[in-house]
Amino acid sequence: MQPLVYIIVLNWNDHIATLRCLESLKTITYSNYKIVVIDNGSINGSVQKLCSINDIELICNDQNKGFAGGNNIGIKKAIEQGAGYVWLLNNDATAEANCLEKLVNAAEQDSTIGLISPVIYDDQDISK
Numbered sequence: 001m002q003p004l005v006y007i008i009v010l011n012w013n014d015h016i017a018t019l020r021c022l023e024s025l026k027t028i029t030y031s032n033y034k035i036v037v038i039d040n041g042s043i044n045g046s047v048q049k050l051c052s053i054n055d056i057e058l059i060c061n062d063q064n065k066g067f068a069g070g071n072n073i074g075i076k077k078a079i080e081q082g083a084g085y086v087w088l089l090n091n092d093a094t095a096e097a098n099c100l101e102k103l104v105n106a107a108e109q110d111s112t113i114g115l116i117s118p119v120i121y122d123d124q125d126i127s128k
Helices: 015-025 046-051 066-080 099-109
Strands: 005-011 033-040 057-061 085-090
Touching: 005 015, 005 066, 005 099, 015 033, 015 046, 015 085, 033 046, 033 066, 046 057, 057 066, 066 085, 085 099
Parallel strands: 005 033, 005 085, 033 057
Antiparallel strands: none
């Protein structure tokens, strides 16, 4: 059985980037994951836009708790739910379909790995 992965996406007043990120996650090949979007006190209507997205859990902070504070809320949730792994994914990132599968496979191969990250490309570099 595949370990449960919680994908934590932090949003602050940028639902457009967050929606693009979430759209990319629909293509991932790894199947045992949950997506938690933490809205960090947005005041621009982001929450209303994100509420309509199926298959995510949306946690809304009443104020901006910063990058660490917002992500810590998601990490706490993941641990409480028995996640084997937590993937902190920036809301302005998009994921390749096999990215999470490769990350989990690499982590499962070596129990001494404590942190793993994919290669990150600037989308302008990819289009060249």
